Amino acid sequence: MSSESTEAWAGWYRDRQGAESVTISASGGQLRTSIRGVVYEGATFAALRAAGASQVLASCVLEWDMPLPVHADGTVQQATLSCLLTLGEPTGGVPPLDRSDLNLTLHYGGAAYEAGVADGDFGDALGSIRRQLPPGAELGRREPAQA
DSSP: OOTTOEEEEEEEEEETTEEEEEEEEEETTEEEEEETTEEEEESSGGGOEETTSOOBOOSEEEEEEEEEEEEETTEEEEEEEEEEEEEOOBGGGSSSBSOEEEEEEEEETTEEEEEEETTOOHHHHHHHHHHHSOTTOEEOSOSOTTO
16 A cells, blocks of 8 residues: 555544544545544544644544454455544643543454553554464554554
8 A cells, every 4th residue: 555545434433512423534644534524633543633723632532443454374354443542631731632542453253352552552552453363364554554
């Protein structure tokens, strides 16, 4: 996949005001979503900010699924990675947030492989899932760059 390709995943945004469906896209190392008419973008899920402003995405939950290939025994099987990101309050009224919890669950081969990280680092959570996979199974490269 080139750094210029775009991937998009359907998901849900929830906060104290309610829930709405969203689309999260990744392109060129940037993530992007629109929530209640405000476009948020950033290099990581935990650092999404309103485009052209300093307003950080906070006090909410984002949930989405993304297809992820798993290579095993010379074949490629499609798995689903379920993602749940909980963003806390900005500390002192400004970023960083008081918490950024990311939970991933890979549904593959009739099993669920789970990982959670307190700093919202997507790569760390995926690394934990990689270590749980059966011998010979490897995750494909359809992860959002720099997320």
